[in-house]
Amino acid sequence: MSIEKLAIFGGSPVKTMPFGTGKRFGEEEAKEVLEALEQNTLFYHFGSKVKQFLADFNAIYNLQYSVATSSGTAAIHVALGAAGITVGDEVITSPVTDQGTLIGILYQNAIPVFADLDPHTYNMDPISIESRIAGRTKAILVVHLAGNPADMDRIMDIARRYKLKVIEDCAQSYLTAYKGRYVGTFGDYGCFSTNDFKHISTGDGGIVTVNSGEQADYYTTHAFADKNYHRFGGMVSRDISSLAPNYRMTELQGAVGIAQLKKLHWICGQRERYGETITAGIQGLPGIAAPKITEGGKSTYWFYLMLIKEEELTCTRDAFSQALEKEGIPNAPGYIAEAVYMNRLFQHRTAYSGSHFPFDITGITYSEGLCPVAEEILRTSIYLNISEFYTEQDISEMIAGIRKVALYYQNI
Numbered sequence: 146m147s148i149e150k151l152a153i154f155g156g157s158p159v160k161t162m163p164f165g166t167g168k169r170f171g172e173e174e175a176k177e178v179l180e181a182l183e184q185n186t187l188f189y190h191f192g193s194k195v196k197q198f199l200a201d202f203n204a205i206y207n208l209q210y211s212v213a214t215s216s217g218t219a220a221i222h223v224a225l226g227a228a229g230i231t232v233g234d235e236v237i238t239s240p241v242t243d244q245g246t247l248i249g250i251l252y253q254n255a256i257p258v259f260a261d262l263d264p265h266t267y268n269m270d271p272i273s274i275e276s277r278i279a280g281r282t283k284a285i286l287v288v289h290l291a292g293n294p295a296d297m298d299r300i301m302d303i304a305r306r307y308k309l310k311v312i313e314d315c316a317q318s319y320l321t322a323y324k325g326r327y328v329g330t331f332g333d334y335g336c337f338s339t340n341d342f343k344h345i346s347t348g349d350g351g352i353v354t355v356n357s358g359e360q361a362d363y364y365t366t367h368a369f370a371d372k373n374y375h376r377f378g379g380m381v382s383r384d385i386s387s388l389a390p391n392y393r394m395t396e397l398q399g400a401v402g403i404a405q406l407k408k409l410h411w412i413c414g415q416r417e418r419y420g421e422t423i424t425a426g427i428q429g430l431p432g433i434a435a436p437k438i439t440e441g442g443k444s445t446y447w448f449y450l451m452l453i454k455e456e457e458l459t460c461t462r463d464a465f466s467q468a469l470e471k472e473g474i475p476n477a478p479g480y481i482a483e484a485v486y487m488n489r490l491f492q493h494r495t496a497y498s499g500s501h502f503p504f505d506i507t508g509i510t511y512s513e514g515l516c517p518v519a520e521e522i523l524r525t526s527i528y529l530n531i532s533e534f535y536t537e538q539d540i541s542e543m544i545a546g547i548r549k550v551a552l553y554y555q556n557i
Contacts, residue, residue, distance in 0.1 A: 148552055148553050149549055149552075149553065150553075151468050151471065151472070151549065151550065151553050152468075152471040152472050152473075153467060153468045153471040153472075158471060158472045158473040158546075159472045159473055159474070159542055159545045159546040159549055160472060160473030160474060160539075160542040160543075160545075160546060161473060162538075164532070164534075164535055164536075164539050165532070165534045165535045165536040165539055166532075166534050167533070167534035169346060169405075170346075170401070170404075173404035173407065174400070174401050174404040174405070176404070177194065177400035177401065177403050177404050178397060178400045178401060180194070180400065181194045181396040181397055181399070181400040182397075184396065186396065187395050187396040187397055188393075188395075188396065189213065189393055189394055189395065189396060189399065190376050192396040192399070193396075194396045194397075194399035194400040194402075194403060195213050195394050195395075195396060195398070195399030196399075197399070197403055198213065198398075198399040198400075198402040198403050198406070199211050199212075199213055199352070199399075201403060201406045202352060202402075202406060205320075205406065205409070206327055206329065206330060206354065207330070208330065208354055208355075208356070208358075209355075209358050209363075210354070210355040210358065210360075210362075210363035210366075211352050211353060211354045211355060212352070212353045212355065212363070212366045212367050212370050213350065213351070213352055213370075213393075213394035213398075213399065214350065214351040214352065214353060214370050214392040214393075214394055215349060215350060215351065215392045215393060215394055215398075216245070216338065216340060216349045216350060216351050216392070217245055217314075217316045217336060217337060217338020217339070217340060217343070217350075217351040218244075218245035218248050218249065218338075218351070219249075219351050219370070219390070219392035220336040220337060220338065220351030220352060220353045220392075221245065221246060221248070221249040221286070221312065221314060221336045221351075222248065222249030222252055222253070222390065222392070223249075223336075223353050223366060223369050223370045223390075223392060224249075224312045224333075224334035224335075224336050224353050224366070225249045225250060225253050225255070225284070225286075225312065226249075226253060226369040226389060226390075227334065227353075227355075227362065227365050227366040227369050228283075228284055228310040228312060228333060228334065229283075229310075230250070230253045230255050230283055230284055230310070231253060231254070231255065232253075232254040232255070232503065232506070233254070233255070233256070233281060233503060233506045233507070234253070234255040234256070234281055234282075234283040234284070235255065235256045235257075235258045235279065235281040235282045235283065235507075236250045236255050236256070236257055236258065236282075236283065236284045236285070236286050237258045237259070237260050237269075237274055237277050237278070237282060237284070237285045237286065238250070238257055238258070238259065238260070238269075238285070238286035238287075238288065238314075239259070239260065239262065239268070239269050239286075239287075239288040239290070239519075240259040240260075240261070240262070240484040240485050240486055240515070240516045240519045241262060241267065241288075241290065241480065241481065241484060241485070241519050241522065241523065242288045242290070242314070242485060243316070243481075244485065244488075245316070245338070246286060246288055246314050246316075247485065250286070251496045251503070252390075254502070254503040255283070255503065256281070256503055256504060256506065256507060256509055257486075257491075258277050258279075258282070258509075259277075259484070259485075259486055259511070259515060259516055259519075260273040260274040260276075260277050260516070261273040261516040261517065261518045261519055262516065262518050262519045262522060263296075263518070264518050264521070264522065265434075265436070265437035266293055266295075266296075266436065266437050266438070266439050267290050267291070267293065267436065267450060267522055268287075268288070268289065268290055268293060268294070268295040268296065268439065269285075269287060269288065269295055269300070270518070271296055271299035271300055271303060273516075274300065274303055275303050278303075278307055278309075281507065282307070282309060283309060283310060284309055284310040284311065284312060285300060285303070285304055285309055285310070285311050285312070285332075286312045286314060287300055287311060287312070287313045287314065287332065288314045289313065289314065289315055289317065289318035289321055289328045290317060290318075290450075291317050291318075291436070291444070291446065291447050291448050291449070291450055291480075292317055292318050292319075292321050292416065292417075292420075292444045292445040292446045292447045292448075293318070293321070293436065293438055293439060293442065293444045294318065294321050294322065294323035294328045294438075294439050294442035294443075294444070295313075295323075295328070295439065296439055296440075297323050297324075297328065297331040297332075298324070298441075300331075301331055301332070304332075310332075310333050310334075311331070311332030311333050311334075312332055312333065312334045312335075312336060313328055313329050313331060313332045313334070313335040313336065314336050315328050315329040315335050315336060315337050316336065316337060316338035316343060317343065317447035317448075318445060318447070319337065319343070319344040319345065319409060319412075319413055319445060320344075320409060320410065320413040320445050321442070321443065321444060321445050322442060322443040323439065323441055323442045323443075324441040324442070329354050330354065330356055331356070332356060333356055333357065334353055334354060334355060334356060334366070335353070335354035335356065336351065336352070336353055336354075337351055337352040337353075337354075338350070338351050339351060339352070339398070339402060339405070343447070344409065344412050344413060344416075344445065344447065345402070345405035345406065345408065345409055345412065346401070346405060347394075347398040347399070347401040347402045347405065348398060348401070349398070350394050350398045350402065351392075351394075353366055353370070364377065368389065369389045369390075370389075370390075370391075370392045370393060371389075371391065371392070371393055372385065372389055372390070372391050373385040373386070373387060373388070373389035411533070412533045413445040415533035415535075416445050416446040416447070416531055416532075416533055417443060417444060417445050417446060419446065419531050419533075419535060419540050420444055420445075420446030420449055420531060422540050422544070423435070423449055423529070423531075423540060423543060423544060423547075424436070426540075426541075426544030426547075426548070427451070427544060427547050427548065427551075430547070430548060430551040430552070431454075431457045431458065431551055431552070431555040431556070432453060432454045432455070432457040432458035432465075432551050432554065432555060432556075433451055433452070433453065433454070433547065433551050434451060434452040434453075434454060435451055436449070436450055436451065446531050447531075448480070448528055448529065448530060448531060449528070449529040449530075449531050450480055450522075450526050450527070450528055450529075451526065451527055451529070451547075452522065452525050452526050452527075453465050453525050453526070453527060454525070455525065456556070457555065457556050458551070458554040458555060458556055459554050459555075459556050460554040462478055462524070462525050462526075462527065463478050464554075465527065465550055465551075465554065466478040466527050468550045468553070468554075469527070469546055469547065469550050472546040472549060472550060473542070473546065474529070474542070474543050474546040474547070475529075475530060476527050476528060476529050476530075477527070477528040478526075478527060478528075479523045479524070479526050479527075479528065480523065480526060480528050481523065482523070483520070483523060484515070484516055484519050484520055484523065486511035486515060486516075487511070487513065491511040492511065494509075494510070529543065
């Protein structure tokens with residue numbers, strides 16, 4: 146079998162044409178925004194756009210209640226606040242995520258505790274979750290990474306046995322299915338992001354699902370996103386009993402969201418199809434491990450993360466990444482540089498300048514090796530972008546580029 150010379154060594158690159166692009170926003174969004182402006186108010190409580198956005202979202206997810214927020218980060222903070230997470234509580238979450246998952250925990254003066262990951266799905270390992278439960282544990286904050294659902298049956302079983310709240314971070318996982326249901330509907334709360342780097346965008350924004358279906362829980366969640374003011378019917382109560390932030394969504398964001406939701410099924414369908422095509426195309430290659438979709442689940446591939454098995458190749462992960470880039474396939478070594486607990490905030494235990502609070506409540510420290518599987522995933526993975534606007538040719542060339550580099554560097 147002849148091995149093609151890699152572009153990095155002077156060969157011809159696999160991909161020479163630009164990737165497909167498209168317009169995310171158009172006349173539909175402009176129409177909704179103009180209608181919002183014509184209301185002569187952009188405040189969610191007086192206008193109709195945020196209400197309609199949530200009604201449309203609830204219809205897709207078969208929900209009764211959800212609350213709009215100013216960001217996905219805000220959505221998670223709101224869910225934590227509504228769940229009663231408070232000073233000194235411990236919240237178990239993933240070490241491979243965005244800082245937005247963690248900010249709300251720390252603003253509630255609670256303490257993040259990190260569970261290790263499944264080496265194949267890159268989601269939180271239920272065995273590790275259970276091993277991290279202690280007397281202060283009050284919640285599990287589940288991250289559905291890159292559109293792949295976590296193992297919610299096992300996680301919910303753990304939560305029920307230990308009487309823990311479950312909050313789902315679905316920022317990267319719109320219309321991600323697990324055993325016939327969408328993620329975000331299993332736990333007590335589901336949190337979504339509508340910033341510009343998600344399946345749909347309102348610039349910034351977020352949604353919290355209130356999955357109990359209880360009106361009292363909805364009122365609590367709604368109020369926590371709005372300074373603990375209660376705005377229901379024609380009345381506004383400002384008699385607050387505890388601290389809450391102002392995370393309100395504006396009518397402009399809601400207006401854009403209405404139009405964006407109409408495209409959501411197409412967006413997620415394209416991404417699912419393209420992700421599955423890549424997996425099929427690289428199956429059996431030396432040195433490559435495709436992401437495994439959780440049993441009973443379907444992924445909507447916010448991005449594609451594959452692992453490089455260096456023992457089967459004559460190159461490192463970084464060298465593979467560089468060679469793939471020269472073939473015309475943009476990529477990045479790893480998803481984030483290191484597990485989040487290696488950030489200075491956790492290493493120095495300085496959520497607040499000049500203080501070790503709330504970490505000093507328990508004296509917790511975060512050391513390298515805390516989550517070895519997660520650290521190995523980040524050390525050996527390659528991140529590939531997927532877009533609903535890519536063409537079939539783009540996906541075929543991505544596969545061809547990966548195959549070319551893997552076969553060149555195979556250890557024979």
